[in-house]
Amino acid sequence: MGNVDELIDKLARDGAAIKPAPHPYMLSLKWMGWAAAYLIVSLMFSGFRPDLASKLHDPWFIAEIGALAGIFVATSLSASLLSFPDIHQMRRIAFAPVVTFALFVLVMLFAWRADNPPAPLPVHSFQCTLGITMLSLLPAAWMFYVMRKFASTHYHLAGCCALLFAFSIGAIWLRLYEVNNSIMHVIEWHYLPMIAFGIIGLWLGKVMLKW
């Protein structure tokens, strides 16, 4: 008991004024703003796919990009909430990525069924995964760097959301850059690796965000 009192005295002496962390909504908006800027700059360097104007009339392509954008927003929001010990007392919103992922799977299922006769598979394969990974590395590192300043008590999920957010940027970039209409290829080399990186994020969260 005496030790606890001594500790409290010591902590109180160290308790200088401190700037509270921003609200998770503001944090999430900031992350999305930076990520959108990074995506635009990347697209300016790589260029848009030449058939983008015609693809914008394809409802399943629009739905796919929309669902990806949903994952981008939901994972950013969730990662920001999960950075707080009490999830900022908004537990339900933190699980928004589950809904957006379910929506995304549905969209991909319908897009796959609509891809009849199937579009030819492109000649390349793992290069897409590599491209998405390379583009996502910087936002991923930045996310973990920022999130380490907080105090997550759900570091596995926080790490997963951070990587999914970073890889959703890469996935959107590649869909807007690469001329490719094969849904099978996109599922196999774009989105399944993205989910795999989300799983890696569970482990990375423990390594990077434990405090």
Add this chain to the structure above:
Amino acid sequence: MRLSLDGDKRAYAEILQETSRFLRPFLAKRLSFTNEVDDLLQEILISIHKARHTYDGNRPYRPWVYAIARFRLQDYLRAHYADQLHHASDLSEMEEYLHENVTETDISYEYISREVEKLPEKQAMILRLMHQEGYTAKEVAEKIGMNESAVKVAAHRAYKVLRQKLER
């Protein structure tokens, strides 16, 4: 807590005191020893200090504190049980030290009965009466005209002889 975030050290000490008051029973319910409660309480207070920038004073304080307390408690229990498992012996490691199969034995009821018959007549009779017929030492003494302590001494000597034979 809002005052303490602004640098009011007295308010900060008060909120930490209050926090330790309501956390102590929470921890005591989940841990066995008082020293464990004290150690963990100190760890939680340090964590609260480190993470105080994640509390803005606009939402309830207790859920924020309990989130940190639960997190540290889980960490502590995980480490505690991992340590216990580390020191626990694997059953396969113990097998080499077990000389005999304890669930199966060569010693049967018939074997023991034969050995009892080989004992001096009086000792054999006492064991038969006590263990087959179910008489007490006092009843056996009355039946064969001995005093009770003599029956007990005879039975004890018989057990000793039997034990030596069975251990061979």
